[in-house]
Amino acid sequence: MxxxxxxxxxxxxxxxxxxxxxxxxxxxxxxxxxxxxxxxxxxxxxxxxxxxxxxxxxxxxxxxxxxxxxxxxxxxxxxxxxxxxxxxxxxxxxxxxxxxxxxxxxxxxxxxxxxxxxxxxxxxxxxxxxxxxxxxxxxxxxxxxxxxxxxxxxxxxxxxxxxxxxxxxxxxxxxxxxxxxxxxxxxxxxxxxxxxxxxxxxxxxxxxxxxxxxxxxxxxxxxxxxxxxxxxxxxxxxxxxxxxxxxxxxxxxxxxxxxxxxxxxxxxxxxxxxTLLGTRYEEMLACIRCGACLNVCPVYRNVSGHAYDSVYSGPMGKVLTPLLSGGTEGADLPYGSTLCHACSDACPVKIPLGDMILALRADVPDPHSGARRRRRIFWTVWARAWSTPSGYRLTTALGRVSRGRVPGLQAWTSTRELPRPARESFRDRWAKEHA
Amino acid sequence: MPKVALFVTCVADQVFPDTAAATVRVLEAAGAEVVFPAAQTCCGQPAITAGEPAAAARLAHHHLDVFGALDAGEIDAIVAPSGSCTAMVCHHYPALLAERRTEAEALAARTFELTQYLVDVLGVVDIGARLDTTVTVHDACHGLRNLGLGHETRRLVEGAGATLVEMTEPDTCCGFGGVFSFGFPEVSTRLADSKLGHAAGTSARYLVSGDLACLMHLDGRRRKVGPGTVPQPIHIADLLASGLPPKR
CATH class of the missing domain: 3.40.50.10420 (NagB/RpiA/CoA transferase-like)
Structure with missing residues (x-):
């Protein structure tokens, strides 16, 4: 409806x-x-x-x-x-x-x-x-x-x-x-x-x-x-x-x-x-409340405004709500976006809403600080491993051995099949062919 | 002969190596010579979407080290079979790597998504592939809105002789969104269903896109609810390569 x-x-x-x-x-x-x-x-x-x-x-x-x-x-x-x-x-x-x-x-x-x-x-x-x-x-x-x-x-x-x-x-x-x-x-x-x-x-x-x-x-x-x-x-x-x-x-x-x-x-x-003046979110104050970003947002169109549990909904609400509350409200809202940037394109005053939603994921203080800490540790370890070719080779080899069976994927796999890592990576294939 | 460095992307490297190989074939068919910088890993996009720009920057530095070191006189372009990973380099790197901004901008200026490179840089719409089939296009979001792509895939499809049938809202998101597909699986899945429904409405044989992540999401949903149904999600490189004459 x-x-x-x-x-x-x-x-x-x-x-x-x-x-x-x-x-x-x-x-x-x-x-x-x-x-x-x-x-x-x-x-x-x-x-x-x-x-x-x-x-x-x-x-x-x-x-x-x-x-x-x-x-x-x-x-x-x-x-x-x-x-x-x-x-x-x-x-x-x-x-x-x-x-x-x-x-x-x-x-x-x-x-x-x-x-x-x-x-x-x-x-x-x-x-x-x-x-x-x-x-x-x-x-x-x-x-x-x-x-x-x-x-x-x-x-x-x-x-x-x-x-x-x-x-x-x-x-x-x-x-x-x-x-x-x-x-x-x-x-x-x-x-x-x-x-x-x-x-x-x-x-x-x-x-x-x-x-x-x-x-x-x-x-x-x-x-x-x-x-x-x-x-x-x-x-x-x-x-x-x-x-x-x-x-x-x-x-x-x-x-x-x-x-x-x-x-x-x-x-x-x-x-x-x-307090937003002079920050990367200053341009959010250019918003004229037209609602164009709501109308084009695939997530808003699916969940309706009440799902945001916030006065401002849709893409502009994902940005404005955490900013106006100092992060005490709507801290999770920036994650409820596919980052498709349809909002940025629709905005008549050219607010980069998609980029702001992305930046807020890092900038909004997380009420669940334990989860934030675990997340940071995971990605830091990942970045250390993958910022060297040898670390990348080692971890992806482990992924192949486990055939992609790692915990935490149920949220995906209950409604969608997840492809498994290939038996041979492209880089190995290339190395063989160009030896 | 233009010389291209393949920015394979971690997803193609590890999960879809056939698509990476198809990308090489397509580039070669278009007259390019392809090299593969072996030290490349991942552009860092997963971390930035997870809200960890510091981790993403670490990967971005590595990517810039590997591809920035390629001599501009030797390599004409860096090409990736992904609008999303290309957008990471072109749209996000200059801000993410603020202390190496000039280098990052130079890298962005010579990094291209596959169809963008073929059509907009080389000016090629017919790479010699022949396809007797029907195709509908999903405009992947980052290619569309961060890179301004759209007509390139369509021209290549038609350049190969395939029939293009447009779906309703080809430019609406498939619902993947990286961490979004895990954090909000219900909405994410509904968006995939909507996209698959629009695609099915065209009766096309293939649902083509330039981003493996969207295709992985759409095909993952299709295999769950209707394996074997059409249109079959396929990467533009795989589609074009399938119409090329066998390699000598």
């Missing part, structure tokens, strides 16, 4: 491959903008803060997820808020904000349809662009019907209409709207939000207070850069030349304006991102 859904998505994306933003030059320009930003991330953040403050926006800096949760919860409590509507945001998933709000006694409602379904089901998104892609239509009907308390038809439009109606009420009664940020322009202090259902626009205009959680790498130097990055994001995320809604927010409602919140707060979320 998942594979069919992803196949359909993939077909849409391939059709979009003819759009301008799929052109290699476009990717080069986008990659250059992202790297320019990373060269002076702190500088661009300072400029962004300056521009935001000048527009009457409150800026909060949070170094950990706990800091970010505290900022948001305290803002909500100080305003006597009871209900929060959320637009789809991986950053708020990352800091588990929904649960923090519920724990503080607030009602938090996801308003992206896929996120809403996942929230009602008590699950987490399985894909960062299409959060409920793992669910079939009848399953979605069951989730929504339970919430509705009545029977609903297994019908796409009817189910959407029911959710739309229900969510409209949530928007109208919410005290606070919470969103992520797709891009934030340092020169103008503009927050750019990409949505397809219009829920983002409700979240940012109806409630009295809008809080945007922004991972630090979302800053872009100039609003004009969005001209490159926006179509790139939507082309690689959903195959659209541009999403149905692109919202550009430049501060709270000013005198004489008819809509917009009274207050706008932006929370800069670091969560170890700045």
């Amino acid at each position: 998942l594979q069919r859904a992803l196949h359909n998505l993939d077909r849409r994306l391939r059709t979009a491959g003819e759009s301008a933003a799929a052109h290699p030059d476009w990717k080069d320009r986008a990659a250059a903008i992202r790297r320019e930003t990373l060269l002076d991330l702190d500088g661009w953040l300072d400029r962004l803060e300056h521009s935001l403050v000048a527009r009457g926006v409150h800026v909060h800096r949070a170094s950990t997820p706990a800091d970010a949760r505290r900022v948001v919860v305290e803002l909500a409590q100080a305003r006597g808020a009871r209900t929060v509507v959320k637009s789809k945001s991986m950053a708020t998933e990352e800091i588990d904000l929904g649960n923090a709000l519920e724990d503080a006694g607030l009602t938090s409602v996801e308003t992206d349809l896929g996120e809403y379904i996942v929230q009602l089901a008590g699950e987490r998104p399985s894909h960062m662009i299409t959060p409920a892609i793992h669910k079939t239509l009848p399953q979605i009907r069951d989730v929504l019907a339970k919430e509705a308390g009545t029977d609903l038809a297994v019908d796409r439009e009817a189910l959407t209409a029911w959710a739309r109606d229900r969510l409209r009420g949530e928007f109208l009664r919410a005290d606070i709207g919470i969103t992520g940020v797709n891009f934030a322009a340092a020169d103008t202090g503009t927050l750019v939000l990409v949505t397809n259902e219009g829920n983002g626009r409700f979240c940012t205009t109806l409630p009295r207070v809008h809080i945007a959680v922004m991972p630090v790498e979302k800053v872009i130097p100039r609003l004009a850069d969005a001209g490159i990055l926006l179509p790139l994001l939507t082309t690689h995320a959903t195959g659209q030349a541009l999403s149905n809604y692109v919202t550009m927010i430049s501060g709270p409602r000013r005198a004489g304006e008819v809509d917009g919140p009274d207050e706008l707060h932006v929370v800069f979320l670091d969560n170890r991102r700045r």
Whole structure:
């Protein structure tokens, strides 16, 4: 089911491959903008803060997820808020904000349809662009019907209409709207939000207070850069030349304006991102969360997002999860890759994901340190033996004598035959023929 | 006559010596003279994928010592019957051997995968092999994405007169992935089944690839679930050599 859904998505994306933003030059320009930003991330953040403050926006800096949760919860409590509507945001998933709000006694409602379904089901998104892609239509009907308390038809439009109606009420009664940020322009202090259902626009205009959680790498130097990055994001995320809604927010409602919140707060979320600057993983901060690497990953397509047991799944999740947790989470994820590099090829900002997954196998501290030590001993001995022709000859001769019957191969041989070493190696054959 | 040093790869040397011999025959049929540097062992790829770059670097130093010592005036190219091992040298060595980067880059510049050398360097698509059969191609990942290969195998297949039938997603991974096939055997096996299914859908006689590791994985699965079924996984060197006239 998942594979069919992803196949359909993939077909849409391939059709979009003819759009301008799929052109290699476009990717080069986008990659250059992202790297320019990373060269002076702190500088661009300072400029962004300056521009935001000048527009009457409150800026909060949070170094950990706990800091970010505290900022948001305290803002909500100080305003006597009871209900929060959320637009789809991986950053708020990352800091588990929904649960923090519920724990503080607030009602938090996801308003992206896929996120809403996942929230009602008590699950987490399985894909960062299409959060409920793992669910079939009848399953979605069951989730929504339970919430509705009545029977609903297994019908796409009817189910959407029911959710739309229900969510409209949530928007109208919410005290606070919470969103992520797709891009934030340092020169103008503009927050750019990409949505397809219009829920983002409700979240940012109806409630009295809008809080945007922004991972630090979302800053872009100039609003004009969005001209490159926006179509790139939507082309690689959903195959659209541009999403149905692109919202550009430049501060709270000013005198004489008819809509917009009274207050706008932006929370800069670091969560170890700045520690990646200057390391070989710095480029991971160029990621624009399009999901292209998930869609092409043979492993993701087979196991679905939940198998990663992590907010971020797929190839980018294999890299980001251990990095953002300092290795305490997802230490095994880099091994769950065939290293096929389809992700590196698909990435619109040219992050060498395959190479990073490989490098992380050595760099992530292993929670099972005993196993890591044994592994190191094995490969060190192997390297010593095989870095001399005589050691190679000796060990391969032993392999021939044992006919390849060495322990530890069951994981392979239970589903696949393993060929045995040849009776005569090529080098011996060559030596005989050329004696 | 171009002179080629055979970078045999440990897998071909120890497990598939016939494929190594076929590689020599194919290179000779294309007009090259082949030498075999006897001190070579393994490029170190297994260790780097296991997460042990220090161990891999030890092997890489040895490989660079052996092949880097070959006089550029004497040897025109270093050729391997594996996209993956070639990618180890061309894609990973310069970073892995940072203190010998210039040497590593020079080695990378004259190391080629077999089909890459034949088609892109020598410009040969017909080596004189004649094949009356049907073939589908699996694009092995490292050849495809680290080396940019793809059309070479297809042109050689057609150059030998065989009929090429493309499968669905020829560029999707077979699921091997070295340590991945041991660490995640279920997913790995499902990916092999998917690839074998796509290949079977073409009704081709052979499933050809340029990487013995992929072929070992796919054939290992095929022998487990359907021995004797087609298409039969085969290395491009073995396929081409089978169509060459008998050696004089």
